[in-house]
Amino acid sequence: MKAAVFYGKEDIRVETIADITPKAGEVLIQIKACGVCGTDMHIYDGAEGAAKTTPPTILGHEFSGIVQAVGDGVHRVKAGDRVCVDPNDMCGECWYCKQGAGHFCENMIGIGTTINGGFAEFCVVREKQVYTIPDALSFEEAAMAEPIACCLHGMDLTGIRPGETVLIVGGGTIGLIMLQLVKLSGAAMVILAEPIAAKREKAMMLGADIVLDPATENLEDVMAKHSIYAINAAIECVGNVSTMRYAIDHTGKGGTAMLFGLTAPEARMDILPFDLFKNEITVKASFINPYTQTRAIALLGRHKIDVKSLITDIVPLDDINDIFAKKRYQGHGKIIVKP
Ligand SMILES: [Zn+2]
Numbered sequence: 001m002k003a004a005v006f007y008g009k010e011d012i013r014v015e016t017i018a019d020i021t022p023k024a025g026e027v028l029i030q031i032k033a034c035g036v037c038g039t040d041m042h043i044y045d046g047a048e049g050a051a052k053t054t055p056p057t058i059l060g061h062e063f064s065g066i067v068q069a070v071g072d073g074v075h076r077v078k079a080g081d082r083v084c085v086d087p088n089d090m091c092g093e094c095w096y097c098k099q100g101a102g103h104f105c106e107n108m109i110g111i112g113t114t115i116n117g118g119f120a121e122f123c124v125v126r127e128k129q130v131y132t133i134p135d136a137l138s139f140e141e142a143a144m145a146e147p148i149a150c151c152l153h154g155m156d157l158t159g160i161r162p163g164e165t166v167l168i169v170g171g172g173t174i175g176l177i178m179l180q181l182v183k184l185s186g187a188a189m190v191i192l193a194e195p196i197a198a199k200r201e202k203a204m205m206l207g208a209d210i211v212l213d214p215a216t217e218n219l220e221d222v223m224a225k226h227s228i229y230a231i232n233a234a235i236e237c238v239g240n241v242s243t244m245r246y247a248i249d250h251t252g253k254g255g256t257a258m259l260f261g262l263t264a265p266e267a268r269m270d271i272l273p274f275d276l277f278k279n280e281i282t283v284k285a286s287f288i289n290p291y292t293q294t295r296a297i298a299l300l301g302r303h304k305i306d307v308k309s310l311i312t313d314i315v316p317l318d319d320i321n322d323i324f325a326k327k328r329y330q331g332h333g334k335i336i337v338k339p
């Protein structure tokens, strides 16, 4: 089969490797669509994502496809089923798993990070990671279930209540998913800060109440103009220290700043504890997608979230280095690789 193998920093090669077959309890999936995540770019550039990758590995953890074959003992899915995958395989036996916090699993297997993933024609995964998808869902849309599941965990931790005012920092794929989830959660006012005009336009189309360019517009002025007194929650979706400061600094008294974006592991930031104290600001972070995959698929299947307009490019597997090495799609939206 054909696969894009990651050999180490800045080295991905498309090659023909040995065909794979499912063992007992495993499912062989013919991959139809695999999204490119910020994590994949971080790993390619030599940094660490949510899990540590030991090359050679096939990256890609946001994928969907058709079940090609199943191993002994697999009963929940069969050949021909349309499926997507939760890439984070928790052991269910360690201290964290026993506490219902499986995302902190000490034996976590990451499909597309610690073991081979979806930038290939086929992938083998354990049955429990496989979710069937509704017929109404395209493979490209279903590949978005994992990032939506991650955003849902962030939303759960942020705890937005109907009627609240929410600031989203960054209008990339994650920011635009968060925007839609925040709308669904009943927020009365959603403000999105994003320097790129095309992304601001997309945010307006997807239901933002106010968009602004943080490089040229002052958020306090914009709020005053719209008679907004304070922000209940700010969700940072970029992963830079400066945008995280922006989110914290603009969170109103008693509010929550959710630092959702992934920074470099060594990034540090200044926080003024006195400001947190006098404003009772809660600063939170969110790690991967524990127990949220089913809800993500339900939202997609009922078309409660528009992901079609987030996908800007579909790239053949053969041309994967246009994405990674040549960075040809930088600044675009979601990129989907198709074997
Ligand atoms: Zn991802």
Ligand SMILES: [Zn+2]
Binding pocket: 090, 091, 092, 093, 094, 095, 096, 097, 102, 104, 105, 106, 107, 108
């Ligand atoms: Zn565990």
